[in-house]
Amino acid sequence: MGSSRLEVTWSSYHMNKFFTWGNDIYLYEVRSSKEHVKQSDIIISENTCARLLATNSNYRYVKCIDIYPKSESDILLAVGQANGKISLTTFGPSVFDSVGLAGVELSPRYARQCNAVKWNSSETNLLASGYEKHRSDHSILIWDVTKGPSDYRLYGNYSTFVGVQNTEYIKPIIEIGLSDIAHSLAWFNQSPQVLVVGVNNKNLKMLDIREVSSGVYSQATKAVYGVEVAPYDDNYIVSFGDNQIAVWDTRNLDRPILSLTQSKIVSKVSWCPTRRNLIGSLQKESSAIHLHDMQQSVENNEPSVLWRSIQPGQNIPLTSFSWHPKHENRLIAVSYLGAITDYTVFERMTLNWSPSTHIVWTYGRRHLKLISDHDKIYINVQDLSPKIKRRAIAEYGLKEQLWQNGEICENATVALVWQWLHLSKSLVENGIITCPPHIKYPGIRYVLGIDSSQSNTLKSEAMYVQWHDITISPARDKALQLCGWKFHMDPNSLERIEIDEAYSRAAAIAIFNLKLRLAIDILKKGAVRQPPLAIIAMALSGYTTDKKSLWRELCATTRGRLTDPYLKAAFAFLVDQSETYKNVLNETEMLIDDRIGFACTFLSDVDLIEYICHLTDSIYETGDISGILVTGANDESIPLLQKYLDNTGDVQTVSVIAVRTFSSNIVHGDVVCQSWIESYRSLLDSWRLWVQRAKFDILLNHNKIPPQQVYISCNFCGKSASAFMQEKIRNKAKMLGIQNNDASNYQGLRILHDEFTSCPHCHKPLPRCAICLTNLGTQSTYFGPEDHKNSNNSIQALKSAEYSSWFTWCQTCRHGGHADHLLDWFKEHLECPVTGCVCHCLSLDDL
Amino acid sequence: MTFEAYTINAQHKDLIHDVAYNYYGDRLATCSSDQFVKVWDQDEHGNWNLSAAWKAHSGSVWKVTWAHPEYGQVIATCSFDRTASIWEEIIDTNILKESGGRQWVRRANLVDSRTSVTDVKFTPKTIGLFLTTCASDGILRIYEAPDIMNLSLWTHQHEVSSKLSCSCLTWTSSFNRYIQFLLSFKQWYLFKKLIKYIIYRLHVPLVAIGSDDNNPSAGPKVLIYEYSEVFRKFSKVADTVPYCFDAVHDITFATTHGRSYHLLAIATKNVRIIKVKPIQENVVNLQGGTNKFEITTLATFEDHYCTVWRVSWNVLGTVLASSGDDGCVRLWKC
Numbered sequence A: 001m002g003s004s005r006l007e008v009t010w011s012s013y014h015m016n017k018f019f020t021w022g023n024d025i026y027l028y029e030v031r032s033s034k035e036h037v038k039q040s041d042i043i044i045s046e047n048t049c050a051r052l053l054a055t056n057s058n059y060r061y062v063k064c065i066d067i068y069p070k071s072e073s074d075i076l077l078a079v080g081q082a083n084g085k086i087s088l089t090t091f092g093p094s095v096f097d098s099v100g101l102a103g104v105e106l107s108p109r110y111a112r113q114c115n116a117v118k119w120n121s122s123e124t125n126l127l128a129s130g131y132e133k134h135r136s137d138h139s140i141l142i143w144d145v146t147k148g149p150s151d152y153r154l155y156g157n158y159s160t161f162v163g164v165q166n167t168e169y170i171k172p173i174i175e176i177g178l179s180d181i182a183h184s185l186a187w188f189n190q191s192p193q194v195l196v197v198g199v200n201n202k203n204l205k206m207l208d209i210r211e212v213s214s215g216v217y218s219q220a221t222k223a224v225y226g227v228e229v230a231p232y233d234d235n236y237i238v239s240f241g242d243n244q245i246a247v248w249d250t251r252n253l254d255r256p257i258l259s260l261t262q263s264k265i266v267s268k269v270s271w272c273p274t275r276r277n278l279i280g281s282l283q284k285e286s287s288a289i290h291l292h293d294m295q296q297s298v299e300n301n302e303p304s305v306l307w308r309s310i311q312p313g314q315n316i317p318l319t320s321f322s323w324h325p326k327h328e329n330r331l332i333a334v335s336y337l338g339a340i341t342d343y344t345v346f347e348r349m350t351l352n353w354s355p356s357t358h359i360v361w362t363y364g365r366r367h368l369k370l371i372s373d374h375d376k377i378y379i380n381v382q383d384l385s386p387k388i389k390r391r392a393i394a395e396y397g398l399k400e401q402l403w404q405n406g407e408i409c410e411n412a413t414v415a416l417v418w419q420w421l422h423l424s425k426s427l428v429e430n431g432i433i434t435c436p437p438h439i440k441y442p443g444i445r446y447v448l449g450i451d452s453s454q455s456n457t458l459k460s461e462a463m464y465v466q467w468h469d470i471t472i473s474p475a476r477d478k479a480l481q482l483c484g485w486k487f488h489m490d491p492n493s494l495e496r497i498e499i500d501e502a503y504s505r506a507a508a509i510a511i512f513n514l515k516l517r518l519a520i521d522i523l524k525k526g527a528v529r530q531p532p533l534a535i536i537a538m539a540l541s542g543y544t545t546d547k548k549s550l551w552r553e554l555c556a557t558t559r560g561r562l563t564d565p566y567l568k569a570a571f572a573f574l575v576d577q578s579e580t581y582k583n584v585l586n587e588t589e590m591l592i593d594d595r596i597g598f599a600c601t602f603l604s605d606v607d608l609i610e611y612i613c614h615l616t617d618s619i620y621e622t623g624d625i626s627g628i629l630v631t632g633a634n635d636e637s638i639p640l641l642q643k644y645l646d647n648t649g650d651v652q653t654v655s656v657i658a659v660r661t662f663s664s665n666i667v668h669g670d671v672v673c674q675s676w677i678e679s680y681r682s683l684l685d686s687w688r689l690w691v692q693r694a695k696f697d698i699l700l701n702h703n704k705i706p707p708q709q710v711y712i713s714c715n716f717c718g719k720s721a722s723a724f725m726q727e728k729i730r731n732k733a734k735m736l737g738i739q740n741n742d743a744s745n746y747q748g749l750r751i752l753h754d755e756f757t758s759c760p761h762c763h764k765p766l767p768r769c770a771i772c773l774t775n776l777g778t779q780s781t782y783f784g785p786e787d788h789k790n791s792n793n794s795i796q797a798l799k800s801a802e803y804s805s806w807f808t809w810c811q812t813c814r815h816g817g818h819a820d821h822l823l824d825w826f827k828e829h830l831e832c833p834v835t836g837c838v839c840h841c842l843s844l845d846d847l
Numbered sequence B: 001m002t003f004e005a006y007t008i009n010a011q012h013k014d015l016i017h018d019v020a021y022n023y024y025g026d027r028l029a030t031c032s033s034d035q036f037v038k039v040w041d042q043d044e045h046g047n048w049n050l051s052a053a054w055k056a057h058s059g060s061v062w063k064v065t066w067a068h069p070e071y072g073q074v075i076a077t078c079s080f081d082r083t084a085s086i087w088e089e090i091i092d093t094n095i096l097k098e099s100g101g102r103q104w105v106r107r108a109n110l111v112d113s114r115t116s117v118t119d120v121k122f123t124p125k126t127i128g129l130f131l132t133t134c135a136s137d138g139i140l141r142i143y144e145a146p147d148i149m150n151l152s153l154w155t156h157q158h159e160v161s162s163k164l165s166c167s168c169l170t171w172t173s174s175f176n177r178y179i180q181f182l183l184s185f186k187q188w189y190l191f192k193k194l195i196k197y198i199i200y201r202l203h204v205p206l207v208a209i210g211s212d213d214n215n216p217s218a219g220p221k222v223l224i225y226e227y228s229e230v231f232r233k234f235s236k237v238a239d240t241v242p243y244c245f246d247a248v249h250d251i252t253f254a255t256t257h258g259r260s261y262h263l264l265a266i267a268t269k270n271v272r273i274i275k276v277k278p279i280q281e282n283v284v285n286l287q288g289g290t291n292k293f294e295i296t297t298l299a300t301f302e303d304h305y306c307t308v309w310r311v312s313w314n315v316l317g318t319v320l321a322s323s324g325d326d327g328c329v330r331l332w333k334c
Helices: A152-158 A160-167 A376-381 A385-393 A402-407 A412-429 A474-482 A493-499 A503-512 A516-527 A532-541 A550-561 A565-575 A592-602 A605-622 A625-631 A635-648 A651-661 A664-669 A671-686 A690-700 A721-736 A743-754 A795-805 A819-828 B185-191
Strands: A007-010 A017-021 A025-032 A048-056 A062-067 A076-081 A086-090 A114-119 A126-131 A138-144 A174-178 A182-187 A194-199 A203-208 A216-220 A225-229 A236-241 A244-249 A258-261 A266-271 A278-283 A289-295 A304-310 A318-323 A330-335 A340-344 A351-353 A358-363 A367-372 A461-465 A468-472 A807-809 A816-818 B006-009 B016-021 B027-032 B036-042 B048-055 B061-066 B074-079 B084-091 B102-110 B117-122 B130-135 B139-144 B155-161 B166-171 B179-182 B197-200 B206-211 B222-228 B233-236 B250-253 B262-267 B271-278 B293-301 B308-313 B319-324 B329-333
Touching: A007 A062, A007 A330, A017 A062, A048 A340, A076 A114, A114 A182, A126 A182, A138 A182, A138 A194, A194 A225, A225 A266, A236 A266, A244 A266, A244 A278, A266 A318, A278 A318, A351 B016, A351 B308, A351 B319, A358 B016, A367 A376, A385 A651, A385 A671, A402 A412, A402 A651, A412 A474, A412 A625, A412 A651, A468 A474, A468 A592, A474 A592, A503 A516, A503 A532, A503 A565, A503 A592, A516 A532, A550 A565, A565 A592, A592 A605, A592 A625, A605 A625, A605 A635, A625 A635, A635 A651, A635 A671, A651 A664, A651 A671, A651 A690, A664 A671, A671 A690, A807 A819, A816 A819, B027 B061, B036 B061, B036 B074, B048 B102, B061 B117, B074 B117, B084 B130, B130 B166, B139 B166, B155 B233, B206 B250, B206 B262, B222 B262, B250 B308, B262 B308, B262 B319, B271 B319, B271 B329, B293 B329
Parallel strands: A007 A318, A062 A114, A182 A225, B016 B061, B117 B166, B166 B250
Antiparallel strands: A007 A017, A017 A025, A025 A048, A062 A076, A076 A086, A114 A126, A126 A138, A138 A174, A182 A194, A194 A203, A203 A216, A225 A236, A236 A244, A244 A258, A266 A278, A278 A289, A289 A304, A318 A330, A330 A340, A351 A358, A358 A367, A367 B006, A461 A468, A807 A816, B016 B027, B027 B036, B036 B048, B061 B074, B074 B084, B084 B102, B117 B130, B130 B139, B139 B155, B166 B206, B179 B197, B206 B222, B222 B233, B250 B262, B262 B271, B271 B293, B308 B319, B319 B329
């Protein structure tokens, strides 16, 4: 490929052929790269490659090319050259040879550069050409290629070279524009006698070739280059000049309907043939093609443009591009270096993600694609929301026993938190830890007295056990129990850990409790499942208290190779020289319970408090939810839970922990807490999990009854009827000695209700039920076919039976009656039961 | 991994510009350059069926959005024809029973804009029933429906001009309720205004707008405003999003869901995620003026290699989906 500017054009009638021209003309065929690929093929996109079919190097200085518009199996090109000649040429032998079109040459009277050639698309024998200026020649010539000298066709049929000879005699049928310059031209599609031409660097002319003398319409503009008629609509023309792209409406050529100023000089514009109102443009030395989507509105005469730019191929400046004539939004682009790219412009995709875990996006112009959490692919998304929904359906956080929530949370860390909360609660309930009533879930800080002002509650004393000093005090003892380290009271507790196959953890705890033999036994048991543990057991058995033994020295060096955090910590403890145990306490992969348990056993009072304070800071920083053990479940754990929420987005866990364990004034008074709870409730609402939402609300308000929302007032005197009734019922109940929630006397309460048919203040009757026409307040006399009266006498049945006599009314038309009457009515009717009212009461409330 | 996605043939005659789910995710609304809006309902088998289609505007319909179901089945659309419309689904027995007698009617047409209205969003439910629009002349408008039972009445509350052609807007949504403080006498005396209560929330509602202006020198293309409910006005958050000078095509706040900060996704030539963290000051800001925010870029994803068109968060704000010129939908997790 030469150094000259390379142009590219799709063949109009072959779906898979295009040609490029610079010095030579190359014809390519586009093939799928899945088929047999030759080495010489040029890869032009992920799926396609181009194979060179033919080269035509007969012409130097090609200026412009147009393809013969009649559908044929071969390609006939009109090649306009710098010397003014227009040659009709093919790639090798073709069907055009026999009709004598191939090889025809058309020359103007005076040689000068040919700027444009265009075939007429309906009268395919007509070819328009535009030339540079010559003072005594016309610049726009229309040729009839089939009409040479009178007997041209005859000669053509006899011998080919006669045709060549005779071409000199072909004269243009129409000549227009004496001593003008024609820069570009285009035929209209619907009215094929009309041409639009850019002339003299200042005019856009419309000519009718039937009436050359009069039919000229001219408009002054700088945009005279690359004029092109919109493929769908003859009314629109695009042209460019310098850095301006102009779109014209032929019905009103006074000024462009759109004038787009570009940052650089424009080198090509082209309408997209497959989509209305889309123009592609290319600027000099730019690697991106700009797409202008013209938007028109009926009421609005000024269209606007949606702009976007695409970059086919690498970041190399492009010289030209061409739209595919049929394939939607496909184009081919060619760069300075000759690289060809086959590119399909994707339509602007819009997408959305629903709360019910659907992702939808637009595919092409007409389709929507959807995936949801039912699709396998969705697992890869790693979306937390299906899991939260699953947990919500399983009533996560609503289980009676705290530890049961851990079983459905599908997260080991959070499960441990629930277990710990359960433990903390039971320790308080069993009186092992005594604390004021507002603290229900004390944490380590409370137990060790770090939070309280009373200093030095620890008062620990050292004790020598087995071979090591340990520190004990009542407070530490409680802390150990909070950590689940009740080993010294309950030797079986380790077995529970063993069941979970956490042998190394069990062994480490045994070692921290100075029970070496037990640790070795545990490891031996574990070796059945995890063989390497046998070696660890062997290593352990060599332990001596001698501080300078070979064993210690070697263990200290090889310890780093262990991967299991518990074994690492255990050996760190055994070889520790100082009394700070940094290597054990900083083993962050160990559960926080065990780290604190260890600290409470071995650290001195000062070190312990410092360690706990340090730990508190670090859990606030990392948002490790198991840190709730340190803070306890109270307002101090809010920053911790907030951090956990920020990290994971798990608003569910923090809300249910807050509601289950925080005291009521924190839950209702703290803005942070409220925002968690409100988010979670809204989440449940959007999943339509109303039952779970309601249960959550009950839990939330279990010691704070929500305010009454509906009041009944009398139509006549306007006083509240319900307040009076409640008072009355309460008094009567007191009189009769009925306990409010006593099931056996429930019927009695209903009788009290039934008396209430008139306003207690002015004694005017209450409105009537629209169905049974009795005054409201009377018991609904009609019971549907499923009568609940005979069902068992539980509160549940009574409560739901009572519903039938409730007042209800439409918020729009204000008509109403007994709830069950209205429900029955709307089973069969759409309109309100009151005559003449056309309100669709029930459907208005439809969800 | 190959998979087959569920396909709906939307039958729009031109490019689809927006797809919106309702609050429950069981209804879809689409809008297109063919000036139509279509509503799709999901049946119990998970299939999506067309339930309504109507010509909504006399120009391309850019965006469609659902109101909270508390206000009924209400959508808002905005269009190139310089208007925004409110539509409500009503029951009308005069219509054939097949569609359940449901029909969408235009409740209001907001004609204040002189240019194409590029985005429309309802405010978070906690503020009330408000509608915000932004237009290519850079004006952000807020409308209020004072009576939620009458959706044909919308009063033009306030407008802000950003002086940049706006392409998109988004609200933060926090779920915290109002907490009202009774002012002490001293405070009241100092304040000397007839406001007895100060509405205080953990998160002030924020609105972010993006501009598709191509000129990088025109300043940052994402602006964040704080909405004061007491004074019903917008004030610009002091330091707006830095380093975002390219044309912005879409912008979305993740639902906050209890987080201590807001996440803002921006679709520009790449995908950017911005963290907007309110700096808590324990003093209740009596002037209702600007709070302080700490704005940091959390992540920038370049993998589309070209223009990014849309971004959308999952319900928890933990995963982000984006679509771009490369024809891919990509998912991001921080």
